Amino acid sequence: MTQAKIGIIGGSGLYKMEALKDVEEVTVDTPFGSPSDALIVGTLEGTKVAFLARHGRNHHLSPSELPFRANIYAMKSLGVEYLISASAVGSLQAEAKPLDMVVPDQFIDRTKNRISTFFSEGIVAHIAFGDPVCPKLAGVLADAVDSLNLTDVNLHRGGTYVCMEGPAFSTKAESNLYRSWGATIIGMTNLPEAKLAREAEIAYATLALVTDYDCWHPDHDSVTVDMIIANLHRNATNAQKVIQETVKRLSANPPESEAHSALKYAILTPLDKAPTATKEKLGLILQKYL
Numbered sequence: 001m002t003q004a005k006i007g008i009i010g011g012s013g014l015y016k017m018e019a020l021k022d023v024e025e026v027t028v029d030t031p032f033g034s035p036s037d038a039l040i041v042g043t044l045e046g047t048k049v050a051f052l053a054r055h056g057r058n059h060h061l062s063p064s065e066l067p068f069r070a071n072i073y074a075m076k077s078l079g080v081e082y083l084i085s086a087s088a089v090g091s092l093q094a095e096a097k098p099l100d101m102v103v104p105d106q107f108i109d110r111t112k113n114r115i116s117t118f119f120s121e122g123i124v125a126h127i128a129f130g131d132p133v134c135p136k137l138a139g140v141l142a143d144a145v146d147s148l149n150l151t152d153v154n155l156h157r158g159g160t161y162v163c164m165e166g167p168a169f170s171t172k173a174e175s176n177l178y179r180s181w182g183a184t185i186i187g188m189t190n191l192p193e194a195k196l197a198r199e200a201e202i203a204y205a206t207l208a209l210v211t212d213y214d215c216w217h218p219d220h221d222s223v224t225v226d227m228i229i230a231n232l233h234r235n236a237t238n239a240q241k242v243i244q245e246t247v248k249r250l251s252a253n254p255p256e257s258e259a260h261s262a263l264k265y266a267i268l269t270p271l272d273k274a275p276t277a278t279k280e281k282l283g284l285i286l287q288k289y290l
């Protein structure tokens with residue numbers, strides 16, 4: 001199968017990378033079902049990358065329906081080692097304005113209905129997740145944003161992303177609760193993805209693109225999809241520039257990431273005693289430990 005070391009998962013508003021050249025559509029089947037869409041493999045800045053539209057290219061999958069395991073497994077099967085997520089988020093802090101970008105370094109899990117581990121059916125693993133994004137990849141992403149001097153865009157390095165279940169947006173009480181916890185932004189997708197990427201030993205970082213002030217801000221109406229769409233287009237254009245610059249920097253200087261050996265001390269079940277069917281199912285993820 002075609003290989004690519006860098007993967008990109010595009011969220012709401014980012015369904016395609018315009019600058020990709022020599023594009024090939026790759027349909028991947030995984031032991032965890034089909035990904036959200038075909039993966040688009042092409043060349044960006046002279047480097048092979050794999051792009052996936054998280055909700056499908058026609059945005060037909062809600063956050064609770066996303067096949068997170070299949071998406072990450074599909075990236076792994078193409079050889080992806082660095083995964084960049086682009087995501088629309090609401091802002092929980094006045095200083096993170098619509099059109100701003102945040103490269104979060106923490107997550108809070110408020111999901112209720114997601115499968116966010118590959119490990120079950122006789123094999124138990126507990127990955128370390130104190131630092132849920134790869135600090136080196138996040139650094140490359142943030143430096144790329146800085147280098148572009150985008151109009152009307154402020155960069156926030158670090159911050160806490162609350163991952164809620166959705167699909168309805170938060171109540172004001174919830175939004176204010178998250179603010180009282182010191183959280184910076186809110187979305188519905190990134191936490192399961194970050195956990196699964198870590199289990200798959202893929203370095204993961206997020207470019208969060210602010211679209212709204214959720215519903216807590218006294219001077220702004222509560223978030224609606226219209227409000228989000230108004231900012232998605234500019235955010236998507238900016239995100240593509242940032243991703244292109246990030247790919248250029250990553251391929252020139254691919255960092256060592258602790259994520260690449262995340263399973264080394266995580267697996268509790270002796271693999272020689274583990275069910276063969278599960279070892280086969282986990283295939284590529286477990287391969288180097290068998």
Ligand SMILES: CSC[C@H]1O[C@H](OP(=O)(O)O)[C@H](O)[C@@H]1O
Pocket residue numbers: 010011012013054055063086087088089166187188189190225228
């Ligand atoms: C379009 S508003 C809500 C929707 O947008 C974000 O998606 P993504 O992270 O894929 O950009 C948010 O998490 C919700 O799924």
Ligand SMILES: Nc1ncnc2[nH]cnc12
Pocket residue numbers: 088089090091164169170186187188211212213214215223228
């Ligand atoms: N306010 C918000 N809450 C959850 N997800 C979002 N995605 C974009 N804006 C959001």
